[in-house]
Structure formats: structure tokens, C-alpha cells
Amino acid sequence: MHIIDRRLNPGGKSLANRQRFLRRVRDVAQRAVREAAREKDIKNLGKDGNVTVPVDGVREPKFSRNPSTGVQDHILPGNKTYIEGDLIERPPGGSGGGGGSGEAGDGGQDSEDSFRFVLTREEFLELFLEDLELPDLAKRRLAVVETEALRRAGYTVTGSPANLALGRTLRNSLSRRIALKRPKAAEMEALEEEIRALEESQPDAVILDELKAELERLRTRSQRIPYVDPIDLRYRRFEPYPRPVAQAVMFCLMDVSGSMTEHMKDLAKRFYILLHIFLTRRYKHVEIVFIRHTDHAKEVDEETFFGSRETGGTLVSSALVEMKRIIAERYSPEDWNIYAAQASDGDNVSSDGATSQELLRSSILPACQYFAYLEVGDEGGPRAGFVEHRTTLWRTYEPVSKTNSVLAMRKVNHRRDIYPVFRELFARKAGQEAASP
């Protein structure tokens, strides 16, 4: 008999089967994920999701007898009242059941329901972001920008005391001492003890002298062979290695003046969430900076960002100035991949146009990987992709976007437009026509 412990074997053996299954129901899953992206509570987006798979797509047909044709036999346990020849009223729900039971006889597989399949977070996001890609990743030499990090790389004979590898050093010392036959302290003590004992009893001069000579020899030997020699010392060695930068910062800019309704903020929030999920997939660290503005701009936390509503004029440039300041202070474009999404209803003081344009052109866009301008409108307004009149801000940004593909502009009115617009903005090779509304 053998006992084998298989617990250490990797689990997830059926992962490959799961993947094949997922590929099989990909369309269904894809649809469910898009549905979730549109309708679900934002906070739960990106957590694992249920996909209800209709039986049709994954049916495994077999030749089977149809229990509702022909004469069926049922053998049932637990008879209480019936005797031979009794007639039983057909239970409601038609055939397939004897005496009200769920006994379906053989082959009654047609009642197999569609079942729910739970996507893991990974699978959910995989489907969610299937054909999205950050534009122009290469431009920022994402693959090239690296920092140095240290990692352990064996031992060295030189180094700072802080890096002394004690265990290794003592191991060397021990083997050297054994090899060179350095006397042990205990041995010498035993010898001294013996000499003392001899001296106290009847001293045999010859033996005593021999012993003393021996002790002397051991003493000099132990002095000549030190306990720890510089030759034993070992230091832990660290080796620098290049580590790719995997960090991004996402600027959320929003006009919170009185004209921005809750609905518009909700649209904006959905867009930011999508952006955030998207970025966290690509980078190890993603930071978010929330900047709200009326006629002056301020960095705030998330709650204030979406919660507050103020009155006052609108000065878009103030937000851009704030963003520029924060970039300069904390997020050097050398180390950070910078993304920005600006949501606004498009109102701006007309005198601010030139300033904003200039800020955008000269400082913001050069630092950014991507700058998405999302013009949010009323729920009843026209659908995405169709603009009946051009807002002040739109007219400000449009010329810039014509010449700079880092800036993309879209108009959104309804919640359901968010995801398509997002997909469009971040779809592969969407760069060229990004400017047309």
C-alpha cells in the first residue's frame, strides 16, 4: 500500500477546461460583462461577476428517449395506500411523474436549466478590457524607463559592517579552526585541571613537566590561530538591477460649478472608474488626483470631488494651472505615466479660452500620455457623437486636438454611452480620428 500526499500538487487542474469553457461562452460572457459595466453599481464593477449561460450554447446533446411519449414505467418506494389496479390522477404538470414525484425516468435531461457561471476578477477584467489599449504607450518609452533596485546576490569578502553575514563568517571560522587544529577551550581547561590535580597529590615531576609543556604548546597554538580571522569574513552582496517603472497617475478634473448636475457628475464618475480599472490593470501603482474647480481650482479627496456643488464663475484654466503645479511638484513625467480626464458641461468664461489653450498646448499635453475631454450633457440631450451646438470649451479644445493626438474629445449624455465612448477613446489605434466629435 502506498500513501501519496497530493495536496502539494498544484490545484486548478481544470483551469484549462475552464478556459475552454469560457472561450466557448465568450460571447455570452462578453455581453454580460458589458451589461454589468452599464447597469451595475460602480463600486462593484471589477469584482467578480455572474454570467448566466443559456443552456443552448453549452448543451451536450445525447440520444435519449422522450419521457412524454409512449408508456412509461415507474417503480417507486414508500407505498402507503395504493393497491393493484388503483388509478391515480395525473399530477399537474403533465407527464414524467408518477404519483406526484419528480421521477423523470430515464433520459429526462431536457429540464437542465441555464446555469450561472462566476467569472473571476481576472476573467471579468480580461473580457471587460479585451480590446482596449492605452494609446501611444511606446511614445513614453514605458518599456525603457527604469529605476534601479537592489537584490541579494550571494556573498562578498568586502563590505560594510552592517552587511556582515554572521552565519557564513562563523561557518568559515569554524572550518578553518578545525582544519588548523586550534585547541578547544574545554580541552585546555581539562589539561589545567589535570595539572592542578597532579600538583596537589604526589607530583611526578616528569609527567608534570610534560603536561605543562603540552599546555604551553596549546596556548601558543590557540593564540597563533585566532577565533575569527579576517579571512573568514563574509558580507552579503547586493546587486543593483533595473526595475521597470510601473506607475501611473490619473488626474480627474471636474467643473463643479452650479451648472453641473448630479447626473453629469455621475457620468463623469463612471468614466473615471473605467479609467481607473483600466489603469490598475496596466500599472502596479496608480495614483489618483482629484481637482475640482469653479473659478479657482483645488485638489480634494474623492468624496468632496463628487459630492460638492458650488456656485461661482467657471475658469477652466485654474484647473489646468493646478494640474501643472501638481505635476511639477509630485509627478515628474520622467517617472510617471500621466493620464487626465476632464469632465465638464462645456461652460467657460470666454476670456479664459486663450489661456486654457496655451496651457494645454505648452505644458499639460506634453506631459500627458493621454488627455481625455469628456463633455457631459443632460440625460435628455442628444446621443453621443452628435453635437448640435459647440460649447465654449469645446471650441477652445478643438483646434488643439486637431494637431495633437494626445487630446481626445467626446460628448456624452447618457449613462449607457459611457462605456462605448470609453472603449472608443481607448480602443486600439483610435488616435487619428479622436478629434472629431
Add this chain to the structure above:
Amino acid sequence: MSSAPFGTRPAGPAVIARTAPLFTGNDWDFDTIRRIHDACEAIAGPELGLSWYPNQIEIITAEQMLDAYASIGMPLFYKHWSFGKHFAQHEAGYRRGLMGLAYEIVINSDPCISYIMEENTATMQTLVIAHAAFGHNHFFKNNYLFRQWTDAEGILDYLEFAKTFISRCEERYGHNAVESVLDAAHALMNQGVHRYPRKKRPDLSSEQRRERERQEHQERMYNDLWRTLPAKTQTGKPDPQAERRRALLELPQENILYFLEKAAPRLQPWQREILRIVRHVAQYFYPQRQTKVMNEGCATYNHYRIMTRLSETGQINEAAYLEFLQSHTNVIRQPTYDDRHYGGHNPYAIGFAMMTDIARICTEPTEEDRAWFPDIAGSGDAMGVLRDVWANYRDESFIAQFLSPKLMRQLRLFHVTDDPDKPELRVEAIHDERGYRRLRRAFARQYDVAWLDPDIEVVDVDLEGDRKLILHHKVLNRVLLNKDDAMRVLQHLADLWGYDVLMKEVDTATGAVLKEHTASARPTFF
């Protein structure tokens, strides 16, 4: 061999002196498992007279158990989405607490592999080892169906080969191509078994010899006079051409997968090999489908005997024995037909009840038993009879032979027929003098795979015309096929065959064609 019923144990060589318990508490380690196994072995061998393949006990986690479930319990298996689907179903059921996990999975191989879960308590491990490593193992090794149809030594190697072969095909021909062949093959899996052992195929040299002998025989029998007889008209006689064609194609053929593998005109060699693999797997599991009641009955009866004996000899303490009894009674519970939990017959319950009943008939027969089972009643050697039963029967023949009136009364079985042409269901037989035999016959039939699976055969191929494949479903009791599924399977069949397929549902009684289905090949594989 000891033959007394439980509880009353005569003094004899089989009695083991009371010893220290194998374990106390719930915890176990490898040493405990080994001691448990040895203790069970000491009972299973000398006392119960079981024989088994060498045991290999593997400890796995719950997650791995789910994995194992997903590939029909096999330790290695080729990849297919349907296993992923089953995994998802099981997992969902398990997570929502709708379904417990099996405590064990046991594989008919040599050595016999039993998986046990690390979450089990020491008592459960004992139960599982007694159940799987001795009960099932004995059944696998000795039952005639397994001996005839399965190759316990070779199965793991074969699955290894199948897995590698199919993954190579995936690399070479693409996932989709392989998947569609597997889909089609799986749909026909139940029609992919040989139901009867066949004559050995003659090899080429003996074929040659037979041909020569036939020739000589004809020459000897030749008489020129016969030539002068007027030729008969061909009406009503089978067309010899067609007969010869059918003979060459080995028609009629009920093993559709085998037929396709050999005769489908357009399949690539690798596609044929995949059909072959699926067919072998189906064949391997075919005995299991026919012996659910017996197999579980054998395992349950033996674990009960072993656990009881362990308790009697003090090798498991009372706490452990009570834990065992609780789980044992859960397993052998048979809800009545009007119970909310009723979901058909529980093979563990029927099997265990029948095994216990047979043991009773051997040792304490009543007059009724003597009349019904003259061969075994009062024979005294319960284990001997049971071992013989385990070796030589399958569910259908087992029930037809050994379901006793007493047990029918105990289970309160009754037989209801449902004729759609009549307004009411009718109670055909109950557990009384008039009903026993009819009840038993009808019950046995419910376990007859040959009766349950629709009887479908490839009957002919129009080789000179459009190569249409013709199948017959022999309809019993006017029970037709499920139309939707039949159409889907036929579509798969047509894809594999490469040309049109026609299926006729023919009434066995009258010979009338009740229904026809057709399918045309799609350009799936070619």
C-alpha cells in the same frame, strides 16, 4: 471464513483480540492512515475474503477534489470545455452549499487509486478506506463486466496517451478543429460501446486459409448439372450485392463511433484516432453504468462490516463509531416517493439493503426465503454467496435474481404505469403476492442499460448514390427520441460522416416508421 450475522460473533480464529484504538479524536496523520489501512486489510482479507488490486491512497484538498470531479474522476484526462462546464456547475453547487463533496473518488486501475480529502476526520478516513480501497476495489477486480471490458493495468497509461495525443492535435490543427471532433464524439458516446464481446477478428493469414478452404469446398461440391436449372427471379430475395456491401461494412452496427472510425469516408487519421479515444473511454465506463447498485452496495456492505468489526475489537472508540453510523445512515437513506427529497432510487440504499438481505437469507431464512431462493437460503456462507454475486452479476440481473419479497415489502415498492393515451396513471403492481414477480421484473428493467439507452443502429449506406447514411431507432413501447437532442446529435453525426444522414424511428412491434429525421453535413471538419 466467518459467516455469522453482525453482532453475534462466535469465538474463532477470525476474532481479533481487543486492542488499543487506532486513533482518538479527529486528527490523523500518515501513520494513522497506514494503521487504518492495515487494520481494515486484516478484516477484509481473512475475515471477509475479499481480494483486491494493490491500494494507492492519495490525499488531496477539496479544491483538487473539485478538479477531479470535473474530469469524470480521472487523475488525468484530455481537455474539453464540457469538463469546465461541469466544474462550474459543481463549484457553484458546492459554494452555495447545495451539494457536499464526495468523501472519496476511487479509480478502477491497478494499483487501485483512492482519493481521500484532507478535510475528512480520522473516522471518515477509516470509512472511506474501508469503502473505496476495499469495497470498490474488490468489486472492480472481481466483477465479470470489469474483467471483460476494462484494462485496469493499462487505463492510466492510455489516458496519458490520450491526453498527450489530443493536446498535440490542438497544437497542430487548432483548438476549434479538435473541439468540434470531440463535441461530436461526446454526443455519440453512449452509442460508442460494444455491448457484447465479439469474436476475435481473423488475421490476414487465417483469412487467406479460409478463402482457400472455401474454394476447395466449392470445387468439390461442383456439379455441372446445377447449371441447367432455370434461374430464379430475384423478387423478394435480398440483393446479394447489398448484402455483401453491408457485410463488408459490418452492418448493421450499433457502435456508431466504431463505424465512423472505420468507415467514415472523409475523416483524417487524427480525427479517427480521437473518435477511438472517446470510444475507449466510453467502453471503460460502460461497466460502471451497469453496476451502480452493486458497486455501491458492495462497498457500503463491506465498509459496514469492517467498521463494525473495528468497533467490536476496540480499534475505533465509541465516538468514532457513532460518527460513522451517522454518516452511514445518511448515505443509505431512501426517501419515499412523496418525500420532498425524493430524487429516484438511491443506489447505496438499494445496494446495501439487498446485500444485507442476502446475508440474512443465507443465515436466517424464513419459509418464504426458502421458497424463493432455494439455492442460497440457509446455506450459512453469506460472504461466499455475496462474493459470487459481486463477481457474476450486473444491476439488472442482480435485482431480477435477488430482490426478495421481504425487501419489497420493507421498501414498500409499487409499480405505476403512465400511458399518455389514458387519463390516469395506473398502479400495475404492489408489494403483495400477486405483484412480487412483476414488480421485480419491472424494477430490474430500470437498471438495464440496454433497455434504457435507445436502441440505435447504422443499417445501411447508399454507396452508389449520395452516400447517405441510414440509421434505425428501434422504438419500444412507442417511446420516441427527444427531438431537439436527436437533431443535434444527428447533426454531429452528419458532420463526422461527411454526407447526409437519415434516421428512421421504427416501431419494433409493427415495423412501421413512426418518424424520420435527417441532417446534412456542414463543412465543419473538411
